[in-house]
Amino acid sequence: MRIISISISLWFKLLNGLKRRGEGIRESGGFLLGKPGESKVTKIVFYDQFDKTVSESGIIQFKGAATFFEYLAKEKLEVLLDIHTHPTHDTRQSMSDMKHPMIRIRGHIAIIAPNYAQNFFIFPKQCSVYEYLGNFDWKKFKTSKMPIHLKLF
Ligand SMILES: [Zn+2]
Numbered sequence: 001m002r003i004i005s006i007s008i009s010l011w012f013k014l015l016n017g018l019k020r021r022g023e024g025i026r027e028s029g030g031f032l033l034g035k036p037g038e039s040k041v042t043k044i045v046f047y048d049q050f051d052k053t054v055s056e057s058g059i060i061q062f063k064g065a066a067t068f069f070e071y072l073a074k075e076k077l078e079v080l081l082d083i084h085t086h087p088t089h090d091t092r093q094s095m096s097d098m099k100h101p102m103i104r105i106r107g108h109i110a111i112i113a114p115n116y117a118q119n120f121f122i123f124p125k126q127c128s129v130y131e132y133l134g135n136f137d138w139k140k141f142k143t144s145k146m147p148i149h150l151k152l153f
């Protein structure tokens with residue numbers, strides 16, 4: 001299991017982006033990207049940059065995959081994680097979350113943040129983190145074995 005690092009400023013920007021998009025009434029989400037083979041997040045993008053209607057129903061329904069993969073190829077970046085918000089402190093995966101991995105690759109990691117990210121600050125350990133095992137099966141990480149480190153730089 002690799003440890004993914006993200007600067008505190010980028011994490012804060014991510015949370016603010018989720019908060020602003022969710023407005024306390026709908027789920028929002030995005031991808032954390034890095035250079036191929038590296039495990040440092042260098043860029044964050046939000047689902048609505050590739051699919052304007054992604055949060056229209058209140059829950060995430062992403063139809064921007066084709067555009068998004070074109071963007072990744074053009075920018076020479078790869079997905080390290082995806083993140084989306086849930087309405088309350090309940091950050092367990094929904095049936096829809098389990099059945100629709102944003103990236104269908106074994107080992108892909110998905111994070112769920114609480115309270116539509118409306119809190120002033122959310123630490124990674126307040127989120128749930130899941131690893132995709134293939135066949136719509138997931139493994140939840142224990143808080144003590146969190147694969148994401150916040151780095152101050
Ligand atoms: Zn969900």
